[in-house]
Amino acid sequence: MxxxxxxxxxxxxxxxxxxxxxxxxxxxxxxxxxxxxxxxxxxxxxxxxxxxxxxxxxxxxxxxxxxxxxxxxxxxxxxxxxxxxxxxxxxxxxxxxxxxxxxxxxxxxxxxxxxxxxxxxxxxxxxxxxxxxxxxxxxxxxxxxxxxxxxxxxxxxxxxxxxxxxxxxxxxxxxxxxxxSRGKYDHEPTAYTEEDLARIDAIYASERRRGADTRWFEDVRVGDGLGPMAKGPLTTTDIIVFHSGGYGFSPFAPASNRLGWQNRQRIPAFYTPNEQGIPDVSQRVHWDPAWARQVGAPMAYDYGVMRDCWLSHLVTDWAGDDAWLVRQSSQMRKFNYLGDTHTLTGEVTAKRMENGRAVVDLTLTGVNQRGEETCLATATVALPSREHGEVELPDxxxxxxxxxxxxxxxxxxxxxxxxxxxx
Missing domain, CATH: 3.10.129.10 (Hotdog Thioesterase)
Structure with a gap:
């Protein structure tokens, strides 16, 4: 050598x-x-x-x-x-x-x-x-x-x-x-019964979007809940659909055929051989379980940004058309593996005035089917007020x-x- x-x-x-x-x-x-x-x-x-x-x-x-x-x-x-x-x-x-x-x-x-x-x-x-x-x-x-x-x-x-x-x-x-070398975490992929799927479907069926029904600041109470909202079971199709929506291309720019070859010349370290010896993007940890295990994870997993979008979805469905999401801060505590299902919920923790805007503070969480909290967030939403008027955008x-x-x-x-x- x-x-x-x-x-x-x-x-x-x-x-x-x-x-x-x-x-x-x-x-x-x-x-x-x-x-x-x-x-x-x-x-x-x-x-x-x-x-x-x-x-x-x-x-x-x-x-x-x-x-x-x-x-x-x-x-x-x-x-x-x-x-x-x-x-x-x-x-x-x-x-x-x-x-x-x-x-x-x-x-x-x-x-x-x-x-x-x-x-x-x-x-x-x-x-x-x-x-x-x-x-x-x-x-x-x-x-x-x-x-x-x-x-x-x-x-x-x-x-x-x-x-x-x-x-x-x-x-x-x-x-x-x-x-x-540290890929030692036990993970048993979840098998779903018809009853399990029916419980998930029931959450989907119960979800309601506030939409044009204005949520007034004065009507919100500390302790009010958000959700539940269901996400999952996570499939490879979900990952592909998230990519098709636009996420995950910059700066690595995964591509196919001649463009893929050109990209491999540009960033060779981003490509590793798959089980057939074919160079493929390291990004495939999100859809290739075999490569995910090589990284040390027991199963392919989602993008943290996907769960960020889920959390914002919970907020905007609750807040309605007239509101404005001022800020959102999240933490990803655990992986979200293929096959996992999440239930998202939230709670109003405070009501206050901020720079002349009527805002509410929220806590948000995502719990998987094993009862593990994999993500949590805080958010601040500006709501229309009968006293203070419609929401003005922050500077x-x-x-x-x-x-x-x-x-x-x-x-x-x-x-x-x-x-x-x-x-």
Whole structure:
């Protein structure tokens, strides 16, 4: 075995200390995102398909004309549509000393997100993102040995440089070899009887959307419940449908045939041989049980972002057409494996005024069929008030508004220069 081969085997799937130091050196910096998502501009169909991808049939999102009779005067997108919508934001060449660390061959898990929402996304809107690392923390984990916890901030703006949302994503980088060696968790896939399925179906049948029936702030009481809402049993089809709604393409851009080959040349460490010896994306932990076991998980599992969307679905169904989800913060406590079923519930924990808006605070939770709480969240929702009037949208932080204007101006300058060069 050559020295180069020995070095490759020794470092494959291991967190490189130089990557850690590089991550720490760029904390607090924000850079334009130049990678497109599956969708770059919202349309009636892309909004509808994203909502349906996580099981949401709210006509505010899925009906082309329903929204015309609401305060929004047209169709709007679900709150977390930013995970499926991004148009490349042109920017100056990134200095070499600020490059993004590679973390090649290291597994990446989303363990939670925190969203702040400022404006709706409508058909015709494009979203542009500038992002960067906010914090870097080294830890040791029972599941994966040495881990690195990164908080990445995504600021999304529309074509008018209006800040739409800010999302902080908590990412756990885990060493592949360590995770595989620690894959000792017992997991017995659930087999469902007709009675089990009937109980799940009964929850689906009982779910009600508030819709046009205004939920007034004055009518809400602390202790009021949300749900239950059912999600599952989780199938590979559910994962495929979530992808078809737009999630999971940036920055790795899974592709097929010649495009897949080109992608394999670009990021070879993202591809590993399957049981037939065929290079396939490491992302298949979400639909390939055999590869998931190689990672150290007993079964393929969902995306944390999918459960984020589920939790927001619980909130928007409860709140109704006139409300606004101000913020939502989640934690993913356990994996959600293929075959698992979740029941989502929530509770009103407080009523208060915030910056002139009547808001309620909520706690949300998702419990699987084994009685395990796999996800939990808090949310703040602005509701219309008989005393204070309809909901006014919150203002984005002034510094981010200034950053958005500056970056959009540079984007337009570079776009114009490119057009002139081509002509």
């Amino acid at each position: 050559s020295e180069t081969t020995e070095q490759t085997e020794r470092t494959a799937g291991v967190i490189d200390p130089s990557d850690v130091e590089q991550a720490k050196s760029i904390r607090g910096l924000l850079f334009p995102s130049k990678v497109p998502e599956l969708h770059t501009t919202a349309s009636f169909d892309s909004i509808r398909n994203f909502a349906r991808s996580y099981g949401d049939d709210n006509p505010l999102y899925t009906d082309e004309s329903y929204g015309e009779g609401t305060r929004w005067a047209g169709q709007v997108a679900p709150p977390l549509v930013g995970v499926a919508l991004n148009k490349p934001l042109l920017g100056d060449q990134r200095p070499i000393h600020t490059k993004q660390p590679a973390f090649r061959g290291v597994h990446n898990f989303v363990s939670g997100t925190a969203w702040e929402l400022y404006r709706p996304v409508r058909p015709g809107d494009s979203l542009y993102t500038f992002q960067g690392l906010e914090s870097v923390e080294e830890k040791r984990s029972e599941f994966a040995g040495k881990t690195l916890i990164l908080t990445r901030r995504h600021v999304r703006m529309n074509q008018n440089a209006e800040v739409v949302s800010v999302a902080r994503v908590i990412l756990i980088h885990a060493e592949r070899k360590a995770a595989r 984005a932080p002034a510094e981010l508004t200034a950053d958005a204007a500056r970056l959009m101006q540079r984007h337009l300058e570079l776009k114009s220069a490119r057009g002139q060069a081509r002509s």
